[in-house]
Amino acid sequence: MAAAEPTFSSVRLLLLLACALPAPACQYPDVATPAPARAPNVILIVADDLGRGDLGCYGQQKIRTPVIDALARQGARFTQAYASAPVCAPSRCGLLTGMHTGHAAIRDNKELQPEGQQPLAAGNVTLSELLHARGYACTAIGKWGLGPPGSEGDPLCHGFDHFFGLYCQRQAQNHYPSFIYRDPVRIPLADNRGRRNAGGTYAPDLMREEALGFLRTHARQEPARPFFLLYAATLPHAALQVPEEALHEYAGSFPETPYDGQQGGIPHRTPRAAYAALVTRLDRDVGILLAELERLGLAQDTIVIFTSDNGPTNVGGVDPVFFDSTGGARGLKWQLYEGGIRTPLIVRWPGRVEPGSVVDAPCAGWDLMPTIARACGARVPDGLDGLDLGPLLAGGPAPEREYFYWEHADGGGWQAVRMGDWKALRRNTQKNIPNPIELYDLAQDPGETRDLAARNPEQVERARRAFAARTESPVAEWNIRPVR
Secondary structure (H helix, E strand, O other): OOOOOOOHHHHHHOOOOOOOOOOOOOOOOOOOOOOOOOOOOOEEEOOOOOOHHHHHHHHHOOOHHHHHHHHHOOEEEEEEEOOOOOOHHHHHHHHHOOOOOOOOOOOOOOEEEOOOOOOOOOOOOOHHHHHHHHEEEEEEEOOOOOOOOOOOOHHHOOOOOOEEOOOOHHHHHHHOOOOEEOOOEEEEOOOOOOOOOOOOOOOOHHHHHHHHHHHHHHHHOOOOEEEEEEEEOOOOOOOOOOHHHHHHHHOOOOOOOOOOEEOOOOOOOOHHHEEEEEEHHHHHHHHHHHHHHHOOHHHEEEEEEEEOOOOOOOOOOOHHHHHHHOOOOOOOOOOOOOOHHOOOEEEEEEOOOOEEEEEOOEEEOOOOOOHHHHOOOOOOOOOOOOOOOOOHHHOOOOHHHEEEEEEEOOOOEEEEEEEEEEEEEEEOOOOOOOOOOOOEEEEOOOOOOOOHHHHHHHHHHHHHHHHHHOOOOHHHHOOOOOOO
């Protein structure tokens, strides 16, 4: 697959550097400890609000995703992978820090003005910092969501040499934004004048081209130095904005009811076609990146990981029921039922991961930090919640752990824990009303339809102890009421 021509030239970018912000004081120096010989490159692709059921390799029948399906055939496909959280910022925090939301610094979306979210404070060790210390060139492209430009949560303060995209997840909900960032420099996009604009500069295209530019420049200038590319795509998160040529692929494919924009996002005459086109556009962009990796001779030396930040949504005109975006699971984004946190996870690692393998053991987003760090020869800090999946990827046993844990303060407050095949859950944890523990046997009831708490008091007690083991967050609104 040939790479598309850049839609936003470097010359034009230079002409638009009119609103530069001061660089963060913690920006990293150029020199780092050399990486070990033959250290693998890493590309971590994080989709936005993509349900596992949206992909053909996970059973999707209506949306075409040939590239990601092929990636699954070339590597390992996980059937029980979980996001670190059911919403954006804490999920990304878990990916980078290896901590679940009972211990992590960022446990929910906390919006700041005029843009950005609660910063990931200095002192929280990230995957990018570990790899940077091993001599990796580290670049983040796409959506950040862990602090405004110039804050202590800036990606340049957490091990990345370069950032291109949108710091604020609210801004990233518009695929035709009025600006984009190159590091802390805001670049106006003058031809994007409003959220309904569908003919200006498409931000996902700029992000893809930036990633291609990074790969080409790195291969030309530093071919012996390994790299870490975090490609945090903004697709298929609503708004339902997609170029007309992409929408045309699904014209007339589905019965449609025009979306009026009353539940977020923007109106769209064919919302189902638009969502399918967003997913296929993401698949196409992944294909362009992988083709360039192959063309540059880097594919055999690069670990490629594809996942999503949380489960699918039903707002902004998106119809997850029609597409079975959760793959039959209960719940959606914002919730701790399986549909809110089960995600796709695909790992291609030539020579180390058996092509076409299927991994049924459960894992979570916070496992990726120690897994990638150890694969790259970086020091793995003590005290992480995440565990190294390397032996599992090589065909060995899953790492032993007592349980998986999640919490989410929004929506009345949630807690969930998975203990083997048992899944326990509490709702309304921030309200002064009864919030009994629900209990499900995922092996027999993956749809979480039969609450077995009354018949299994010993499992309820195990869950109660796990719920109580969380640590308090310094952000008071993220804390929850104890089990009563």
